[in-house]
Amino acid sequence: MASDSNSKNNQFRVVLPVIFTFGASLVFFQGNAQAADGNVAANTSVTTTQTNNGQQTSDQSTNVVLASQAVQTHAAEQATTNTDPNKGAVDISSSAAQSAANAPTVNSQPNVSTTQVSNTQADAQNATSSTNVSGTGNINTSGLSAHNVQFLESIHQGAVDGWKQYGVLPSLTGAQAIIESGWGQSGLATQGHNLFGIKGSYNEQSVTMPTYEYYGGRYVRINDAFRAYPSNYESIVDHGRFLKQNSRYSNLIGQKDYQIVTRLIRQDGYATDPAYTNTLNSVIQRYNLTAWDQEAFNENVNNGHIDNISVQGNNLQVTGWHASSNYEQGMHHFIILLDANTKRELYRQEVNGVYRQDVQNVYPNAKISGWGGFSLTVPNSANFADKAIQVVSRYTKNTNGEPNGGDDLWFNSVNLNTNAGYLDNFNIDAATNTLNISGWHATDQSAGKDHHFIILYDATKNRELGRYEVNSAIRNDVAKVYNVYNAGKSGFNLQVNFSPALIGDNIQVISRYSNAANGEGNYVDYWFAPKTFNANQSYLDQVTISDNQVHVSGWRAADASVKQQNHFVILYDATTHREIARKQVSNVSCPDVQRAYPNIANAGKSGFDVTFDFNRAAYAGHQLQVISRYSDANNGEGNRTDAWFAPTTVPSNNQGFLDSFVAKNGEVTVTGWQAADQSYNQKNHFVILYDATIHREIARQQVTNLNRPDVQKAYPSIYNSAKSGFKAAFKLDSSLIGHEIQVVSRYSDANNGEGNRTDFWFDAIKLPQNLY
Numbered sequence: 001m002a003s004d005s006n007s008k009n010n011q012f013r014v015v016l017p018v019i020f021t022f023g024a025s026l027v028f029f030q031g032n033a034q035a036a037d038g039n040v041a042a043n044t045s046v047t048t049t050q051t052n053n054g055q056q057t058s059d060q061s062t063n064v065v066l067a068s069q070a071v072q073t074h075a076a077e078q079a080t081t082n083t084d085p086n087k088g089a090v091d092i093s094s095s096a097a098q099s100a101a102n103a104p105t106v107n108s109q110p111n112v113s114t115t116q117v118s119n120t121q122a123d124a125q126n127a128t129s130s131t132n133v134s135g136t137g138n139i140n141t142s143g144l145s146a147h148n149v150q151f152l153e154s155i156h157q158g159a160v161d162g163w164k165q166y167g168v169l170p171s172l173t174g175a176q177a178i179i180e181s182g183w184g185q186s187g188l189a190t191q192g193h194n195l196f197g198i199k200g201s202y203n204e205q206s207v208t209m210p211t212y213e214y215y216g217g218r219y220v221r222i223n224d225a226f227r228a229y230p231s232n233y234e235s236i237v238d239h240g241r242f243l244k245q246n247s248r249y250s251n252l253i254g255q256k257d258y259q260i261v262t263r264l265i266r267q268d269g270y271a272t273d274p275a276y277t278n279t280l281n282s283v284i285q286r287y288n289l290t291a292w293d294q295e296a297f298n299e300n301v302n303n304g305h306i307d308n309i310s311v312q313g314n315n316l317q318v319t320g321w322h323a324s325s326n327y328e329q330g331m332h333h334f335i336i337l338l339d340a341n342t343k344r345e346l347y348r349q350e351v352n353g354v355y356r357q358d359v360q361n362v363y364p365n366a367k368i369s370g371w372g373g374f375s376l377t378v379p380n381s382a383n384f385a386d387k388a389i390q391v392v393s394r395y396t397k398n399t400n401g402e403p404n405g406g407d408d409l410w411f412n413s414v415n416l417n418t419n420a421g422y423l424d425n426f427n428i429d430a431a432t433n434t435l436n437i438s439g440w441h442a443t444d445q446s447a448g449k450d451h452h453f454i455i456l457y458d459a460t461k462n463r464e465l466g467r468y469e470v471n472s473a474i475r476n477d478v479a480k481v482y483n484v485y486n487a488g489k490s491g492f493n494l495q496v497n498f499s500p501a502l503i504g505d506n507i508q509v510i511s512r513y514s515n516a517a518n519g520e521g522n523y524v525d526y527w528f529a530p531k532t533f534n535a536n537q538s539y540l541d542q543v544t545i546s547d548n549q550v551h552v553s554g555w556r557a558a559d560a561s562v563k564q565q566n567h568f569v570i571l572y573d574a575t576t577h578r579e580i581a582r583k584q585v586s587n588v589s590c591p592d593v594q595r596a597y598p599n600i601a602n603a604g605k606s607g608f609d610v611t612f613d614f615n616r617a618a619y620a621g622h623q624l625q626v627i628s629r630y631s632d633a634n635n636g637e638g639n640r641t642d643a644w645f646a647p648t649t650v651p652s653n654n655q656g657f658l659d660s661f662v663a664k665n666g667e668v669t670v671t672g673w674q675a676a677d678q679s680y681n682q683k684n685h686f687v688i689l690y691d692a693t694i695h696r697e698i699a700r701q702q703v704t705n706l707n708r709p710d711v712q713k714a715y716p717s718i719y720n721s722a723k724s725g726f727k728a729a730f731k732l733d734s735s736l737i738g739h740e741i742q743v744v745s746r747y748s749d750a751n752n753g754e755g756n757r758t759d760f761w762f763d764a765i766k767l768p769q770n771l772y
Contacts, residue, residue, distance in 0.1 A: 089434045089495035092456065092466050097501035103461040110459040110506055113527045115420040118444065120483070122306035122320075122391065122411040127165070138291035139174075151184040151232075155195070156292065158236025163296035164303055166240035167254040167362035170292035172261045173239055175283040177232075184232065192228030195235045198242055202227035202234070214272035254361030256293065258284050300325045301366050302407045306391055309414050310483035311444055316378040316416075317483070321359045322393040324407040327368035333393070334401035335376045340388035340413030347383075348401050351376055368395070385447035385485040388413045418484045419443040421511055421526035428498075428533060428559065430594050430603040435496040435533075440475045441511035442482050442490040445524040449513035454494050459530045460505035467512075467519050468494055486513075498601060500563030506530035533559045535600045537593075538628055538643040545624070545650055547717060550614040555590050556628040557603040560641040564630035569610045574623035574647045581612050582629075582636055617719035620652035620677035621758075652677045653718045655711075656745050656760035666772050669729040673708050674745035675721035678758040682747035687728040692740040692764045700746075700753055701728045737771050740764040 081091035136152045144152075155177050159170035180197050181189040188194045192207040200206065205228040212219045229235040243249040243265075252264040262280040265271070273279070284290065304322035311317075318335060337347040353371035360370030374393070378384070390413040395406030423439040437454060446452075452472045456465040473491030481487075492511060496502070508530040514523035540554040552569060561567070567587055571580040585608045594604035608628065625647045631640040656674035670687065679685070685705055689698040706725030715721040726745060742764045748757040 089432070089497045090466075090468055091497050092499040092501050096463075096465050097499055100458045100461045100463040100465060100501050100505070103458075103463050105460055106462040108462075110508060110530045111527050112529050113419070113421065113525070116418060117420065117482075118310065118416050118418045119414055120308050120310045122309065122414050123165075124302075124304050125410040125412055127301075127303040127409065137295060138288070140286070140288040147185075148183045151178075152287075154184070154232040155236050158233045158239075159292050160296045161237055162240030163293075163362070164301060165237070165305075166244035167358070168240040168243050168252075169255060169258055169261045170296050171258045171284045171289035172252075172265065172280065173236060174287075174289045174292060175262075175280045176239070177236065178283055178287075179279060188226055189232075192226060193232050193235050194226050194229060195232060196239050196242075198227050198239065199224055200227055201225065202229055202238060205229075214274075253358065256297070258290060258293065297365070301363055301369075302326065302409055303363070304372070304393055304409050304411070306411050306414070309389060309391065309416075311381045311385055311416060311418075311485045312483045313479070313488060314379065314381055316381045316384045316389075318376040318378065318391060319354075319374065320391070320393070320411075321356050321369075321373045322395070322407075322409050323359055323363040323366045323369035323372045324395055324409070325366050326405070326407045327366075327372075327395050328397070328405060331395045331397055331406050332399060332401065333372075333374065333395055335374060336392040336394060336401065337378065337384070338390040338392060340390040343390075346387075346389075347378055349376060349378070350399075350401065381485055382447040385416055385444040388415045390414075416444045416485075418482060419445060419524065419526060420482055420484065421528065423509060423528045426509060426528070426531055427599040428502075428535075428601050429495075430557075430598050430600055432495070433498050433601075435498070435502055437492075437494040437496070437509055439492060439509070439511070439528070440478050440490040441492065441513070441526045442475075442478050442484040442487040443513065443524055443526070444485045446486045446513040449515045449523060451514045451517060451519060452492065453510075453512040453514060453519040454492055455510040455512055455519070456496065456502075457508040457510055457527075458501065458505050459508045465499075465501050465507075466496075468496075469519070470494060498562050503533050503559050503563050503601075506532055533601070535559050535597070536641065536643065537597055537600060537603075538645070540626055540645040543624070543626060543648050545614065545616060545648070547616050548614060550612045550624070551610075552612070552626050553607070553609040554626070554628070554645070555593050555606045556608065556630070556643050557590075557593055557597050557600040557606040558630055558641055558643075559601045561602040561606075561630045564632045564639060564641055566631045566634060566636060567608065568627075568629040568631060568636040569608055570627040570629060570636070571612055571614070572625040572627055572644075573619060574625045575619075576622065580614075580619070580624075583610050583612065584636070585610050615680075616650060617677045617680035619650045620680065620719070622650050623647035624650050653715065654678065654758055654760060655715055655718060655721075656762065658743055658762040661743065661765050663732070663767055663771055666734070667729055667731055668741070668767075669727070670743050671725070671727045672743070672745065672762070673706075673711050673724040673726065674747070674760045675708075675711055675715050675718040675724040676747055676758050676760070677719045679720045679747040682749045682756060682758055684748045684751060684753060685726065686746045686748060686753040687726055688744040688746060688753070689730050690742040690744055690761075691736065692742045694739070698732075698736070698741070699730050701730065702753070703728055732767070732771060734772060737767050737769055740766055 081093050136149060136156055141149050155174060159173040162168045162173050163170050177195040181195040188197060188209050206225045207228045208223060208225050210221055210223050212221055244253060248268050252261045255261045259281060262277045266277040302324050304320060306320040308317060308319045332350050334348055334350050336345060338345055351374040354373035354375050355370050356373035357370060359372060363369035391411045393409045394401060397404040421441040425436055425438040427436055429436050451469055453467045453469050455467040458465055470492045472489045473493060474489055475491040476488060478490050479488035509528045511526045512519055512523050515521045536558040538556040542553045544551040550571060567585050568582050569585050570582040573580050587605045588607040588609060589605050590607040593606050597603040626645045628643040629636055629640050632638045654676040658672040660671045662669045684702060686700050686702050688700040691698050703726045705723045707723050708725040711724050712722035743762045745760045746753055746757050749755045
């Protein structure tokens with residue numbers, strides 16, 4: 001799209017605001033590496049949206065109509081916030097923000113403008129050729145069926161008119177229609193009156209049909225869209241227009257020798273069949289289609305075309321041609337401009353001829369053709385912009401341009417109503433804490449509308465947030481692309497300070513030209529596509545767990561922080577699904593994040609670094625998650641947006657040793673120790689005898705832990721190392737002699753030794769033969 005690096009900054013003032021709503025979202029993120037300068041990473045997980053009352057919301061927008069329709073944006077109270085561009089960015093008033101916050105969500109689609117470009121060409125309304133033809137003329141119809149004769153009658157006039165209007169030989173047109181439509185009986189001809197297989201659409205009408213193309217020495221079947229016409233006549237005339245407008249066929253326009261024309265059209269790539277020229281010649285010769293050529297050459301014409309009528313800067317440019325058989329030497333050529341709706345004359349001027357060799361080729365026998373070209377520049381384009389203009393070309397003997405001999409040629413009207421726009425920038429700037437808006441809006445309808453407004457609109461709540469009058473900026477790039485009244489001065493720039501009203505909803509920019517100082521009155525709008533500012537990126541740089549503390553650092557950049565300004569870091573036990581602790585934090589500077597995410601509201605100050613008191617043993621082996629939360633409530637509840645980082649397993653240590661295993665007199669006595677962090681929550685200590693030979697438990701015994709200062713000295717960081725010893729004795733059956741026996745030390749949170757438990761399995765020992 002058009003852009004201009006030399007665009008000037010606009011000056012603007014706030015005229016009115018209207019309304020917005022607060023919404024909260026729950027967003028899950030995960031990260032596990034450090035953000036470095038110039039290389040900041042982020043990983044997003046699941047996103048949902050909820051408010052503090054549990055209601056689900058989603059992005060919805062209203063379908064608000066354009067200025068010419070019934071529903072309009074409404075004026076609100078005069079803003080009391082900054083409206084002076086010399087003091088910095090403008091503001092959204094607090095009343096407008098609160099009004100939108102209190103409004104319900106509107107369940108409709110947003111209005112979005114599409115570029116509308118004026119048709120810059122026009123055909124003649126009252127054009128005449130030599131004579132109106134009827135029947136099939138003097139061609140050979142011997143042996144043809146009634147249907148085929150009727151088909152030739154349906155294309156006769158169009159073929160002759162194609163020569164008059166576009167210089168396409170009638171015999172070529174007729175032969176192509178016969179061959180390509182199968183005498184009008186092909187599926188494409190019966191369904192869409194498309195006789196030539198021209199692809200695309202005609203007046204936005206098309207039909208999709210299978211077709212064969214010649215590729216690589218063979219025919220290949222494909223499906224494609226073809227133009228659909230209301231009758232065979234339109235198809236014939238459009239065939240001439242198609243060839244005329246495609247420059248690669250320019251060498252055959254005006255050619256009168258059918259053998260030259262049929263060779264050129266094949267060479268120019270119209271058809272892929274290598275025998276196409278021979279096929280055309282055969283049909284022309286068999287049915288004597290050159291008789292139509294002779295009809296077309298007998299000229300009595302009054303025809304022309306408007307090649308261009310458009311606003312160019314401050315002028316209206318009109319170019320075209322008018323060929324006439326009723327011209328006499330010394331006549332005056334006038335171009336008259338009418339208001340097509342009222343037929344009121346707007347302008348007339350005598351013009352000098354501009355030679356047109358292409359027109360001379362088509363109408364060599366007309367009294368004036370080649371010198372019938374014209375080019376007219378009309379000053380003060382504001383008088384014509386946004387009007388339906390009808391051009392009349394007149395040859396007359398009178399010097400005042402009134403009719404006297406000659407010919408009038410009336411062209412179809414052209415509406416000068418282009419309305420085009422583009423947003424070059426619609427992004428948050430974290431460095432300046434502003435929403436930056438820039439783009440352009442070029443429209444013929446801006447004539448007489450001297451006030452240019454940029455309106456911020458909440459499409460989710462159907463509320464205007466504010467409107468700001470700007471001085472349109474120079475956009476030479478737009479003027480090069482669009483011949484529109486104000487294209488050269490259609491740019492705009494605007495900075496808006498952060499406001500909660502900008503976050504979460506669909507926000508639209510509307511460019512408006514109005515004849516009223518408050519932006520109402522007679523106006524034309526361009527509604528740009530809405531955008532939701534809900535960017536949310538985060539990363540967890542570090543989680544350090546010690547015996548009594550957890551240290552967490554990372555960053556969280558979120559547009560939601562503009563409205564949810566309380567930042568909490570939460571420790572969460574993902575194993576038991578319970579919150580452990582939360583702390584409110586003050587964000588710290590993160591220039592690396594701002595460089596990586598310059599369009600997220602708080603990126604430059606998104607860091608957090610916090611330490612929690614923590615009993616590692618109480619959570620040994622659990623999954624610990626860190627949550628970064630922005631909330632609009634002081635306690636961290638209310639409307640909030642969370643980032644859930646990947647869980648970290650709390651380290652746990654489980655050590656043990658079997659000091660003795662004494663088996664005699666049908667009894668085994670075991671001593672040893674097991675030091676385990678999990679014993680903090682699993683306080684029941686069991687010693688279990690296990691038959692490893694047949695894989696069955698023999699017996700279990702709950703024990704009271706014994707002091708083990710030696711273990712504490714070796715493992716000071718394990719929770720119960722100082723009192724981790726055990727001693728247990730078990731009676732054994734003689735059937736166990738020779739079996740492999742294992743001792744298992746178990747800590748459990750259940751009185752029977754089941755439930756959640758932590759085991760230490762010692763090596764198996766074979767019972768001796770002399771157990772008894």
